[in-house]
Amino acid sequence: MITLLSSWYKERFSDPQAVTLLLILLGVFFVLYFAAGILAPLIVALVLAFLLDWPVTQMERIGINRPTGASVVLFMFVGLMLMIVLGIVPSVWRQGGALVTELPNMLDKGLMFTNDLAVKYPEYISTDQINELIGELKALANTEHLLDFVKQLIGYSASVLALMVYSILVPLMVFFFLKDKATLLSGSKRFFPSNRQLAGKVWAEMNQQIFNYIRGKVIELFVVGIATYIFFVLMDLQYAALLGVLTGLSVLIPFLGATLVTLPIMLVAFFQWGISPEFGYLMLGYGVIQALDGNLLVPLLFSDAVDLHPVIIIAAVLVFGGLWGVWGVFFAIPLASLVKAVLNAWPQRELVA
Template identity: 70%
Template sequence: MLSLLNKWYKARFSDPQAVTLVMIIIGLALILYFAGGLLAPLLVALVLAFLLEWPVAQMLRLGMNRSTAASLVLVLFVGLMLLIVLVLMPSIWRQGLALISDLPSMIDKGLITAQGYINQYPQFIAADQLDSMVNQLKKMLDTQHLLDFGKQLIGYSASLLVLMVYAILVPLLVFFFLKDKDSLIKGSKRFIPTNRDLARKVWYEMHQQIFNYIRGKIIEIVIIGVVSYLFFAIMDLRYAALLGVLTGLSVLIPYVGATLVTLPIALVAFFQWGISPEFGYLMLGYGIIQALDGNLLVPILFSDAVDLHPVFIIAAVLVFGGLWGVWGVFFAIPLASLVKAVINAWPQLPEEQSAQDQAQQQQSAEQQVSS
């Protein structure tokens, strides 16, 4: 067994470039896993600087120096964020509090409706089963428990230290990352082994894909959130802003997010209109939005960024989301693409390369015959 493992290790890790790539990946993974919380402002600033590098580069092409371009882009970005926070967040916060306060009455209305269906169709569910579910639901959604949770949430979110760190330190870090990009990259190369050609190849392959994915995901969030809000507002659905934002954010979790956000939308619509034509129109329109997102918007935005099977995407969401929470979910697809790029760039054995070449030649011959 040991000799087999030793043979496999020598065959796969005989190339120094491959060893360097593995060391870089393991080092970054350990830093993120053990120090991700401490380095959160730095990581957030890195992500924002990566996204804002594109407009800075466009300004550099127009003849503007990097410091001026970085300052202008950062001011515009901070202004946009302030506009969103000051205009959008108060409305969402008020609707969230209203939804929490209305939950007891919604639950009572739902229980009355459920009791009516049980009386009509007693063969499907017994009354004692409904009572058991009601007792469990009341324990979970006890008003005092919800208020205590809300107070804790307010206390955490209003932490002055956290707000100061993210409001002051992150923009400052973004500015320095944008302004001193070249010198920072040059200085960081001292800590990376010199035989890093394979790692550089993987990075060049991933750089544009990651940028396209993040840019496309932000555009998708904005489009789906705005369209959903407008549709909910036209239908006069309660908590339209809150549900529109939730619908937009649901695209962060491929396949799973849309399923999760459908439940609160359906419940709010049911408690507002019951089983009525309005309820059917709302769910039909919401289904059309989701269908257009999956079949039109996603292929347009991510045609060059994502080439993964849905099984691997869901697995990546579960794995990286479990490791790094919200950030892991957001970057699940880029990380999965990184794993795929590493596998594709990994040095192959001669017999594997020969088999792959034969398979490609056979595939090309079959395509020529079929055409």
């Protein structure tokens, strides 16, 4: 056993650069795992600076100095975010509150429908079972309980202090990250070992993939969300803005997101129209949008960014989502790609028998 472990260690860790790469990865992991909450504004600013660096670099290539380019890009980005927040969030918030208030009435309607089924098909389900189940659901869906749950879900992250930190410090840090990119990168190199060529090779491989993935996800979110919202408005579906936003956000969770958001869409449509042609048309159109997203938009956006088996993607969503919540879910595929790149680049020494 000792010989086997010794051989494995020599094969995997005989290269000093491999050890350096491992130490860098472990250091970043422990910092994110134990200090993610404290460093959240810094992490958000780094992600935004990473995304906004491309247009700043393009402006620099055409002769615009970096501070001016960073100011213009950041100003446009903040303006776009303000338009989204002021134009969409109030409507989504109102529709979300209305949906929470309407849930008890929806459950009453569902109770009547299931009671009718029990009368027609008593051999499959009894009225007592349905009443007991609906009673428990109504208790869980009580408005006060839902509001308490929402408050717990939001927690302190929506406090005025946290919002002030994010709204002031994050744009400020993004500006300095963009403006002083070369200086900051040069200064940070002294905190890493000198034999980091392997780590640089892995980062060079991942850099463009991560950018392509994040850019593609943002485009997919907006395209799917807007297309779904327009379709729901044309169908005159209630809570169209709320459900459209949820559908757009669902693309952040590969494979599982569409499944999770389909249930509320189906329930709202059912309680609005019942089993009717409108219900069928809505679900058919929604299915077409999901099919176009999965078979046309995703291959077009991510053909060069994602080369992972679906099982690995789902496992990555579960693992990294459990570690870092929403951010872990959003970056699950880039992190899985990083793990794959490290395994592919890891040096191996051929052992002589």
